[in-house]
Amino acid sequence: MAILGEGNVSSRIEGGFLIKASGRSLGTLAPEGVVACRAEGLLSLMEREEEPDDRIEAALFESRMSEAEPKPSVEAIFHAYLLSLPGIEWVGHVHPIGVNRILCSGRGEEFARGRMFPDEVVCCGEESVFVPYTDPGLRLAGAIRRGTRAFIEKHAGSPRVILLGNHGVITLGGTANAVLGAMLMVEKAAEIWQGAAVLGGPAYLAEADVRRIAGRSDEHYRQRALNL
Numbered sequence: 001m002a003i004l005g006e007g008n009v010s011s012r013i014e015g016g017f018l019i020k021a022s023g024r025s026l027g028t029l030a031p032e033g034v035v036a037c038r039a040e041g042l043l044s045l046m047e048r049e050e051e052p053d054d055r056i057e058a059a060l061f062e063s064r065m066s067e068a069e070p071k072p073s074v075e076a077i078f079h080a081y082l083l084s085l086p087g088i089e090w091v092g093h094v095h096p097i098g099v100n101r102i103l104c105s106g107r108g109e110e111f112a113r114g115r116m117f118p119d120e121v122v123c124c125g126e127e128s129v130f131v132p133y134t135d136p137g138l139r140l141a142g143a144i145r146r147g148t149r150a151f152i153e154k155h156a157g158s159p160r161v162i163l164l165g166n167h168g169v170i171t172l173g174g175t176a177n178a179v180l181g182a183m184l185m186v187e188k189a190a191e192i193w194q195g196a197a198v199l200g201g202p203a204y205l206a207e208a209d210v211r212r213i214a215g216r217s218d219e220h221y222r223q224r225a226l227n228l
């Protein structure tokens, strides 16, 4: 799902979060390839959608809890935001071939909205957030936040899957297993979707069935997530 320096992973810790350092490989990630960061500086960077590259670079270095640690990935900005959501402890991000075939096809948004089988609903939620292609870094983090807020307004819970047009996929959850499960399932769903597309087009589950499988939504969650 990721080669070379692609993708990253993060988890919430006391006072901040751990994230893969810039340029490290996910496939061979060891403790020294992980940086402990504080979220505040990165979140305040998001107050503005545009900042000069050197300001962003400086904020990434400044976010490290120890100066001896390597620079975090530029995608640390969206990780900091997603880990600030209630109940989100882990975030994964990769560029898998099956999902990216669809995300590079112009039908990514359709794939994000539809659900085809029950386990897809259980692992990936009622629908996924779709973010059209955006420059990685601060602008992408802003676009992810907009899409995620709209999802929380509608569903009263965090998304499990965020699809980035012409880029890749993010999964988020309360445990590493939830993040891995959503990632494996969205890649499986992408394979199935492509096969169904060849056979006349995917037949999506009815919205009422999707909702029943996903369970009742929680209004309090929405209020917490939106800081109301």
Ligand SMILES: [Zn+2]
Residues within 6 Å of the ligand: 006, 007, 093, 094, 095, 167, 168
């Ligand atoms: Zn990426």
